[in-house]
Amino acid sequence: MFGYTVEEALGRNINDLIVPDGSVNESEALRDAVKSGERVNAEVVRKRKDGSRLDVSYVAAPVDVDGDRPEIYGIYRDITERKQAEEALKRSEAYLSEGQRLSHTGSWARSVSTGDIYFSQESFRIFGLDPATKVTLETFLSRVHPDDRSSFSETVQKAIRDASDYETDFRIIREDGTIRYIHALGHPAKNAAGNVVEFVGTHMDVTEQHLSRKALEDALVEISSLKEQLFQENVALRQEHCIAESVEGARNRRPDGLHGSHLWRNRHRQGIDCARNSQSEFTASECLRQGELCRDSHRITRE
Numbered sequence: 001m002f003g004y005t006v007e008e009a010l011g012r013n014i015n016d017l018i019v020p021d022g023s024v025n026e027s028e029a030l031r032d033a034v035k036s037g038e039r040v041n042a043e044v045v046r047k048r049k050d051g052s053r054l055d056v057s058y059v060a061a062p063v064d065v066d067g068d069r070p071e072i073y074g075i076y077r078d079i080t081e082r083k084q085a086e087e088a089l090k091r092s093e094a095y096l097s098e099g100q101r102l103s104h105t106g107s108w109a110r111s112v113s114t115g116d117i118y119f120s121q122e123s124f125r126i127f128g129l130d131p132a133t134k135v136t137l138e139t140f141l142s143r144v145h146p147d148d149r150s151s152f153s154e155t156v157q158k159a160i161r162d163a164s165d166y167e168t169d170f171r172i173i174r175e176d177g178t179i180r181y182i183h184a185l186g187h188p189a190k191n192a193a194g195n196v197v198e199f200v201g202t203h204m205d206v207t208e209q210h211l212s213r214k215a216l217e218d219a220l221v222e223i224s225s226l227k228e229q230l231f232q233e234n235v236a237l238r239q240e241h242c243i244a245e246s247v248e249g250a251r252n253r254r255p256d257g258l259h260g261s262h263l264w265r266n267r268h269r270q271g272i273d274c275a276r277n278s279q280s281e282f283t284a285s286e287c288l289r290q291g292e293l294c295r296d297s298h299r300i301t302r303e
Contacts, residue, residue, distance in 0.1 A: 001078050003049030018046040020053065034060045034072045055083040097121055104205040111198050112160060126205045128174035145171035163188050163196045181210040
């Protein structure tokens with residue numbers, strides 16, 4: 001394990017052989033503990049003959065061999081691969097946790113038989129729960145908005161009956177009263193017999209997306225209202241313009257009234273044309289209304 005032959009190691013101080021610089025005090029403390037009669041079980045770092053480091057499990061106990069001073073009996077076991085696997089797992093969990101935090105997506109699992117629920121750290125954050133909380137179905141449902149609780153339960157129960165995936169949207173209410181919009185996915189996990197034993201899935205907090213979509217919809221409604229308002233104002237302006245033209249023409253009529261009558265017919269036609277030319281948005285009744293306004297204005301000026 002350490003790269004020494006029996007001849008190289010025999011009779012030498014073990015600290016000189018395998019204890020790295022900086023770990024001598026630690027080694028002496030373990031030795032003193034064993035000498036005092038304690039049993040030691042520790043994970044430490046040691047060095048090989050070539051200077052490379054390795055993680056080892058060190059188990060030692062005092063052993064009375066000949067009734068004289070007890071000797072130290074110790075066992076070293078190389079756990080380097082296990083420690084490397086543990087570190088890799090920790091990194092993966094850290095990356096997963098950070099990815100969930102950035103995407104506002106938490107993972108979860110629920111036992112069908114017991115109802116016990118597992119939450120990732122991000123799921124606890126999404127639901128506003130203390131990570132020390134034992135999450136049950138009742139705990140979860142208490143967070144679901146009352147108006148969404150029934151439909152959510154029906155979706156989950158149907159997925160259990162059909163052993164199928166499900167996807168649903170619902171609202172939750174946190175302890176402080178804030179409402180969050182959640183998009184959830186669920187997938188059944190089956191045992192060897194084909195029975196569903198648990199569901200696993202994700203919770204995604206889509207509150208920002210929901211609010212952005214709502215703001216866009218409100219903006220489109222407001223734009224439509226403004227367009228209608230501008231159209232009505234344009235109608236009014238066109239009507240005023242046609243009336244003004246009719247009045248001005250009537251003032252210039254001939255005394256025998258023939259020119260005025262001809263002018264009324266001309267202005268009547270202009271009123272209709274005026275309406276028809278307003279971006280083709282006037283209705284037939286509005287066109288007739290334009291003609292009536294021009295005719296009435298002509299009659300008033302004649303009288």
